[in-house]
Amino acid sequence: MAQAYSPGLKCTENIILKKDRILPIKGKVKVKKGDKVVASDVVAETLLPGKVIPFNLANKLGIAPNLLEKYLKVKAGDTLEKGQTLAQTNGFFGLFKTEIKSPIDGEIENISKITGQMLLREPRIPIQVKAFIDGIVVEVIEEEGVIIENQSAYIQGIFGIGGETTGEIKMLISSPEEEIKPNQIDESCKDKIVVCGSLVSFDVIKKCQKVGVAGIITGGIDDHDLKKLLGYNIGVAITGHEEIGLSIVVTEGFGKINMSHKGFELLKKFNGHKASIHGITQIRAGVMRPEIIIPIKMTDEAVEKKAEMATLEIGTTIRVIRQPNFGLIGKVTALPEKLTKVESETMVRILEAKLENGETITIPRANVEVIES
Amino acid sequence: MAQKLKRIIATDCGSTTTKSILIEFVDGEYRQTIRGEAPTTVEKPLNDVTRGVVNAVTELEELARLKYGDDSISFIKDENIWLSEKENEGVDAYISTSSAGGGLQMMVTGVVAAMTGESAERAALGAGAIVMDLIASNDKRPNHEKIERIRNLRPDMILMAGGVDGGTTKHVAELAELVGAADPKPRLGSSYKLPVIYAGNNKARDIIKDTLADKTDLIITENLRPVLESENLGPARDKIHDLFMEHVMAQAPGYSKLMSWAKGPKDGKLVNIPIMPTPAAVGNIMQTIAKIEDIEVLGVDIGGATTDVFSVFTKDKIFNRTVSANLGMSYSISNVLATAGLDEILRWVPFDINESELRNMIKNKMIRPTTIPQKLEELILEQAIAKEALKYAFIQHKEFAVGLKGGQVKKDISEAFSTKTSGQSIVNMMTLDLLVGSGGVLSHAPRRNQSMMMVIDSFLPEGITKIAVDSIFMMPQLGVLAEISEKAATEVFEKDCLVHLGTCVAPVGKIKPNKIALSAKIELPNGEIFEENLLAGGLKLIPLGVGEIAKATLKPGKGLDIGAGKNQEIIAELTGGVVGIVLDTRGRRPFTLDRNTENRVQLLKKWMKEMQVYPESTYQM
Incomplete structure (x- = not known):
C-alpha cells in the first residue's frame, strides 16, 4: 500500500x-495529588550539596602531613564559621605561632593524613522546580517531583x-x-x-x-x-x-x-x-x-490523543523541509514504491506532490513532513 | 568448534536503530546472507531493548523464509531468540553489541596527563568508551574546579590510574580524595554505587581503599602503566567490559534479558557471550584482521554525532581508537563548520556559494538530520564538510596514537644523532596497507568514486594504500563474532562487509609544478599496459575491477618517495575495486590547494572529472 x-x-x-517536573537529586515535593497549580508555583525543592573547597592545611602550616593531627583544632564533620581557627602551631616558646583560619562558612568533609589536605564544604544550595504550566498535579513521585496535566x-x-x-x-x-x-x-x-x-x-x-x-x-x-x-x-x-x-x-x-x-x-x-x-x-x-x-479550559470532551504515526498517503498535506522548495506546502499526488534517482543521483523513495502554487514536484520522502489535519 | 556453527544471528543495538544480520555457513564458507533492522526500543514508551531485537530478528526470519522458500524457518520461539543445537532448527549462536542510551561514558584520572593520564584514556577508549574528561594532578585546573567537574559529569564509571608501581603515592591519594569529595553519582540512577576501577601504583592500593571503598564500588586491578616504558592495558580493559555488563547494561531497560539470550558455543559448550560496546567490537575486528593478514589498518566511522577513528600500526600491532565527540554529519555538523572554518570547507567546492546561505543550510541539516541532499550542489557541500570532519578526526587520532611519553627511548647506533624523542605518532601513512571507511556519508554516497575521493582527500594516504568501505556497517557484529569464531568473522569481513574501492598510489614529498611526479607502468590483467609519466598536480583513474590484480612498476619523481625511499623504484601488485587504481600526484607533506579561487576551481573540476565523481553537469557550474 x-x-x-x-x-x-x-x-x-x-x-x-502531561509534564514531568523532577528534581535533579532527591528532595521534597511541595504539592499533593489533585492540587491545582499555576506555572510559577514551586512544586518540589531540594538542597544541593555545597561546593567542596580543598585546602592544603599541612602546606599552609609548613609541616609534614602526618604531623597535622597534632595541631588541629577541628575534626571531620564539624560545622564551621568563616574565620574559625582550623589549626595552630605552638611556635617557639609561645611566639611565632601559625594560625590557619577557615575561609568559608560550612563544614569539614575530610582531613587527610597522607596529603595534608582538608576538604571544606560550603553550605547547601537550595534549588526549586516550578510547575512551568498551569494545571493539576496528577501524580506525585515521592521525593522526586510531580507530573502535571492540563x-x-x-x-x-x-x-x-x-x-x-x-x-x-x-x-x-x-x-x-x-x-x-x-x-x-x-x-x-x-x-x-x-x-x-x-x-x-x-x-x-x-x-x-x-x-x-x-x-x-x-x-x-x-x-x-x-x-x-x-x-x-x-x-x-x-x-x-x-x-x-x-x-x-x-x-x-x-x-x-x-x-x-x-x-x-x-x-x-x-x-x-x-x-x-x-x-x-x-x-x-x-x-x-x-x-x-x-x-485552555478543561472540558469533558478532551481525551488524550494516542500518539499516532503520521502517515503519508495520497492527499496528505506535506511541507518541504529541505531545498529546493524549502517551506512550501503541497498535497501528495503519488507515492511510487520503487527507488528513484534524484538530481544528486541518490537513490531514494520519493513522492510526487502538487504545491500550493500549482507546481508539481518530485521529492525524497525524507525531505517532507506531514502536516496533521 | 567453528565447523559446527551453521547459522548465527548478530545484532547491533544502536541509539536509534537495531540492526540484525544472519551469517550462514554456505558451500564451505561463512557468508552474511540476510540483514534486517528495526527501531531501537530502549526508551519510552516500550522501555525494553529486546522488543527492537525481536522485531529486527523477525525481519530476518521473514526474509529468510522468502529467500529459501521455506516457511518452517524460525529464529524466534516464545518471544525469545531460538538457540538450538539441532540441525535446521533455530540458530547456533546469538551475539550482540550495544551503543544504545549513549554508549559507555567514562571519566579517567592520572597523575601526569601526558603519561598515566594518556594511558588511562587509551584503555578506556580501547574498551569502547567515550572519555568525558581526563582529570590529572598536573592539568592546571584548581582542585575545587576538578571536584565540581567530577560531580557534574555523572559518568557510567571512573578509571583511576596514576604512578608507576612502587612510586610515590601522594598524588594518587590526592586524586582519590578529589573523587571521594565529589561523591559522583552514576548516570543511570542513584540506586547503586558508582563503579571505580583503580589501575595505578600498586603501593597506593590501601590508601585508595581507605578513601573510596565506602563511597564507591571500588575494583582494584593491575597497574596499567607499571613502568614508564610500557603499558599493561589488558586487565583494566577487561574490568571495564565486566563492569559495563554488570552495572551499566544491567541498568538499561531489557538488557538483563538480552544478556541471557546472547549465547554461543565455546569449547563444546553453549555459554553466554558478553554484549560488547559497539566501538569495542569494531576495534576487535580491526585487530583481528590486522593480526591474521599481518597488515596495518586504519578505519573510520563517521556518524551523525561523532567520528571514531581506529588504527592498528607497527609490527607489534598497536591498537588505538579515538572518538571525536563533536565531529559528525548531522547532530554535530555545525561543529565541523566551527572547527574547520568556512574557507577550509569551501576549498573543496567547485562553485560559489553565499556564506549566509551555507550557514543556514548546515544548521537546517543539524535540526532536521534525516533529510537527504536532493540537489547536486547540496551533495557536493555535504561531501566537502565530510572531508573536513574526517580530516580533523584524523588529526586528533594522530596526536593521540603516539608512543609512550616519559620513558627512555632506546636508540640504536644508526639513530644516535637523530632527534627522535618519546611520544611521537605511530600513525605512518606510508606503511599503512588498508584504509576502511564507514558511516552514512561514505557507505551510502551515490557514487563509490565519491567515497574514494572523500577518503583520499581527507586522509591523504601515502605510497600504496588499499581503500575500502564497510557496505552496511557490520563491523560491530563481526567484532563480537570474532570472539566465538575468528574464521567466520574474517571470511564475512572480506567477502560481504568490505566493498573494495581500489588502490591509491601517491608519491610523497614536495612536488614541483610541471615536473614528473611519477613514472608508472601498469600491466592490467586484460593484457593492456598503461605507461605514462605523470606530471605533478594531477589525478589519474585506471579502472581495475574487484578481485583483479595489476603488476606495477612505479618510479617516483626526483626527490619523491613511493615507499622504498627517495627516488627509489618499486615493483608492486595493485589491487582493484569498484573504482580502480588512483594515481595521485597532487603531493603529500605538503598537500596544498591553490589559494587563487579561479585556479583552484579549475583544478577541482579537472580532478573531479578525471575521477568521475559527479555528473558532467557539475563541470559547467
Whole structure:
C-alpha cells in the first residue's frame, strides 16, 4: 500500500498534556495529588550539596602531613564559621605561632593524613522546580517531583534557545510571511511572548531584550544573527541553557521561512492568552524540541490523543523541509514504491506532490513532513 | 568448534536503530546472507531493548523464509531468540553489541596527563568508551574546579590510574580524595554505587581503599602503566567490559534479558557471550584482521554525532581508537563548520556559494538530520564538510596514537644523532596497507568514486594504500563474532562487509609544478599496459575491477618517495575495486590547494572529472 511514515512537528489546538517536573537529586515535593497549580508555583525543592573547597592545611602550616593531627583544632564533620581557627602551631616558646583560619562558612568533609589536605564544604544550595504550566498535579513521585496535566493548545518548535518562561501571547504580524521591524517592538511588548513572522533579525531581538520581552516565536532565524547574538557558534544541537534574557522558539528553521499557516492561525486565535514556552532543543536519541503550551479550559470532551504515526498517503498535506522548495506546502499526488534517482543521483523513495502554487514536484520522502489535519 | 556453527544471528543495538544480520555457513564458507533492522526500543514508551531485537530478528526470519522458500524457518520461539543445537532448527549462536542510551561514558584520572593520564584514556577508549574528561594532578585546573567537574559529569564509571608501581603515592591519594569529595553519582540512577576501577601504583592500593571503598564500588586491578616504558592495558580493559555488563547494561531497560539470550558455543559448550560496546567490537575486528593478514589498518566511522577513528600500526600491532565527540554529519555538523572554518570547507567546492546561505543550510541539516541532499550542489557541500570532519578526526587520532611519553627511548647506533624523542605518532601513512571507511556519508554516497575521493582527500594516504568501505556497517557484529569464531568473522569481513574501492598510489614529498611526479607502468590483467609519466598536480583513474590484480612498476619523481625511499623504484601488485587504481600526484607533506579561487576551481573540476565523481553537469557550474 502506498503509505509511509514521516514524522512531523506537533501543532494542535486541543491536547491533554502531561509534564514531568523532577528534581535533579532527591528532595521534597511541595504539592499533593489533585492540587491545582499555576506555572510559577514551586512544586518540589531540594538542597544541593555545597561546593567542596580543598585546602592544603599541612602546606599552609609548613609541616609534614602526618604531623597535622597534632595541631588541629577541628575534626571531620564539624560545622564551621568563616574565620574559625582550623589549626595552630605552638611556635617557639609561645611566639611565632601559625594560625590557619577557615575561609568559608560550612563544614569539614575530610582531613587527610597522607596529603595534608582538608576538604571544606560550603553550605547547601537550595534549588526549586516550578510547575512551568498551569494545571493539576496528577501524580506525585515521592521525593522526586510531580507530573502535571492540563489541556492545552500545543505547538512544537524545530529549534530554540533559552529556558522556560511564561507570558501573554502578542501577535505582531497579520500574515505568516510578514517580517517585523525593530520599531514594532515597544513597551507594550514587555513580559510578552511576541509572535514574529518569517524571520526575526538581530536588531529585532536586541530591541526585544531592551524592552524586556519574555519570549519570541518566529518562523526562521538567520544563523549569522544567532552567532552575533550568542557570541559563539552553536556547535552541537543542545540548547536551552543560554542566558540572553528571553527565550526564542523557531518553528520552521534557519533562514527566512514562512511560519506554517496552521501554527500562525493557532497563535492568532490565542492572542492575549497566557503561554508557557521554552527553547530547549536536543537532537539525538531522546529528542527534545522547543514547546509552546497555551493552557485552555478543561472540558469533558478532551481525551488524550494516542500518539499516532503520521502517515503519508495520497492527499496528505506535506511541507518541504529541505531545498529546493524549502517551506512550501503541497498535497501528495503519488507515492511510487520503487527507488528513484534524484538530481544528486541518490537513490531514494520519493513522492510526487502538487504545491500550493500549482507546481508539481518530485521529492525524497525524507525531505517532507506531514502536516496533521 | 567453528565447523559446527551453521547459522548465527548478530545484532547491533544502536541509539536509534537495531540492526540484525544472519551469517550462514554456505558451500564451505561463512557468508552474511540476510540483514534486517528495526527501531531501537530502549526508551519510552516500550522501555525494553529486546522488543527492537525481536522485531529486527523477525525481519530476518521473514526474509529468510522468502529467500529459501521455506516457511518452517524460525529464529524466534516464545518471544525469545531460538538457540538450538539441532540441525535446521533455530540458530547456533546469538551475539550482540550495544551503543544504545549513549554508549559507555567514562571519566579517567592520572597523575601526569601526558603519561598515566594518556594511558588511562587509551584503555578506556580501547574498551569502547567515550572519555568525558581526563582529570590529572598536573592539568592546571584548581582542585575545587576538578571536584565540581567530577560531580557534574555523572559518568557510567571512573578509571583511576596514576604512578608507576612502587612510586610515590601522594598524588594518587590526592586524586582519590578529589573523587571521594565529589561523591559522583552514576548516570543511570542513584540506586547503586558508582563503579571505580583503580589501575595505578600498586603501593597506593590501601590508601585508595581507605578513601573510596565506602563511597564507591571500588575494583582494584593491575597497574596499567607499571613502568614508564610500557603499558599493561589488558586487565583494566577487561574490568571495564565486566563492569559495563554488570552495572551499566544491567541498568538499561531489557538488557538483563538480552544478556541471557546472547549465547554461543565455546569449547563444546553453549555459554553466554558478553554484549560488547559497539566501538569495542569494531576495534576487535580491526585487530583481528590486522593480526591474521599481518597488515596495518586504519578505519573510520563517521556518524551523525561523532567520528571514531581506529588504527592498528607497527609490527607489534598497536591498537588505538579515538572518538571525536563533536565531529559528525548531522547532530554535530555545525561543529565541523566551527572547527574547520568556512574557507577550509569551501576549498573543496567547485562553485560559489553565499556564506549566509551555507550557514543556514548546515544548521537546517543539524535540526532536521534525516533529510537527504536532493540537489547536486547540496551533495557536493555535504561531501566537502565530510572531508573536513574526517580530516580533523584524523588529526586528533594522530596526536593521540603516539608512543609512550616519559620513558627512555632506546636508540640504536644508526639513530644516535637523530632527534627522535618519546611520544611521537605511530600513525605512518606510508606503511599503512588498508584504509576502511564507514558511516552514512561514505557507505551510502551515490557514487563509490565519491567515497574514494572523500577518503583520499581527507586522509591523504601515502605510497600504496588499499581503500575500502564497510557496505552496511557490520563491523560491530563481526567484532563480537570474532570472539566465538575468528574464521567466520574474517571470511564475512572480506567477502560481504568490505566493498573494495581500489588502490591509491601517491608519491610523497614536495612536488614541483610541471615536473614528473611519477613514472608508472601498469600491466592490467586484460593484457593492456598503461605507461605514462605523470606530471605533478594531477589525478589519474585506471579502472581495475574487484578481485583483479595489476603488476606495477612505479618510479617516483626526483626527490619523491613511493615507499622504498627517495627516488627509489618499486615493483608492486595493485589491487582493484569498484573504482580502480588512483594515481595521485597532487603531493603529500605538503598537500596544498591553490589559494587563487579561479585556479583552484579549475583544478577541482579537472580532478573531479578525471575521477568521475559527479555528473558532467557539475563541470559547467
